[in-house]
Amino acid sequence: MSFNADVSRFAKRIHVNQGEHFASGDPEVCLTAILGSCVAICLYDPAAKVGGMNHFLLPENPDSVQAHGRYGAYLAELLINDLMSLGAIKSRLEAKVFGGGKMFQGLRDVGATNAAFAKKFLMDEGIPVLGGSTEGTSARRVEFWPTTGRAFQKFVSQDMPPPPPPKPILETSIGDVELF
Template sequence: MTASGYGSPPSGTPQKLHVIQGEHAVSADPNALMTTVLGSCVAACIHDPVAGVGGMNHFLLAETADGARVKEEEMRYGAYAMEVLINGLMKLGARRERLEAKLFGGAKLFDGLNDVGAANASFARRFLEDEGIPITAASLGGRRARRVEFYPATGRARQREVDQNPETPTIKRAPAPVADAGGVELF
């Protein structure tokens, strides 16, 4: 595996784990494949390249509307989702100083509404910076949903944009990742 987080896909049959809003998953299984579909939500894919463990979360909102303390069951909020993911990785042998992150999502799918996606993306970047976890790749913003695949044991991530026209449910090749150039494979 290279420093940018690329790795070969695992051999064997991938064991898919679909991570939906408000969920997270962690694994050291070389055959694990985590997937999610994102619009304005953000997913952080965090990996420890030495321990060979990784995980993904999927959060809906950066923070509670009134700034109130988030209850433990409220994984839909970014702060809690990030902490739970990092703690889960550390339980599998990851070390905080070796963690690397890739971020996806944060799209603005509809005009005329608050840009929740931008707020989510900004929160995720700020959180990881505050925690000292480098972002090795990111594909944030834009106007389309994304389908993301993440191999937690290797840190390899792939994405493709989803066409939202209900008349033509096709998948289109995504443009180059926004802001960061390394570590995301488009499919």
Template sequence: MTRLTVLQGQFRVSAGPRVELSTVLGSCVATCLFDPDAEVGGMNHFLLPEPPASHARDEVDVHYGVYLMEMLINEMLANGARKERLRAHLYGGANIRSGMAQIGTSNANFARGFLDRERIELVREDLGGVSARRVDFRPASGMVRCRTVASTEAPDIKPQPQTRTAQHRGEVELF
């Protein structure tokens, strides 16, 4: 089995039957998408739902779910998936640090709403609470293992500036 780690602000797509995508989440959310007929799937890991209104429109910041969801879907379509067959799992969205903004809740609500708007079936979710999670996803089959881990294992939310202008990043097709 080849294990590929999906870090904050990343997504990966694979059709390999011996590939497993893994991540550890705190308040971040990971979306695991798969097309059971094409046997292709992918995972993203986003820190925040959407950029603030002051964010430049021509920049794609991969820390935001609104971009990573579209990038994941587009890459899956490029690898043979069909949007009407996509199935999803959602994980993470914990509110680990008390007294702080409910970032995990915002991320979870965004992810559910996005799937609903895009008419992508949500097969399973493990969102919210106060515990970090480790997610292992086999993209070709859609199988997922999610388990809680010590909150110290969750990555800190420290988005590094990785904005790119849309023309240099590639095309992002918004549905």
């Protein structure tokens, strides 16, 4: 079956934004993320047919006093816990890791740090990384099907033209209601 035909049957596309995670056992769900220097860890339990994705900005909170959704260590733990509540067994989890691009030349390579953290975290947790794509200089769009563990990635070209400017907002006043 071709990719496009397979995708059309997924009625529930859920975008996982930065600082979020999502776990599901619904066969109609497809999780998506757009990643630059951020990283997404996709986890899947093939026996329980559940999986999920997180999307983090930085590896760990240097303060380590307050957990926060932008940090990989926190989101990875939340994702694992949510998967276990859906019936996953940690020793059966498999991972795919995406993102960690170097988006700006001349600055610290946050993306490589994120990718290295994700791989080390998974190794320390005993979760094998079976695939993915990290680092490089392009952003990527990732799609992950949590009940099958299937993932698809498309690089976002830096040569793409910028989006058109927004249309001007017209103000109109009708009685006491102002419409923009």
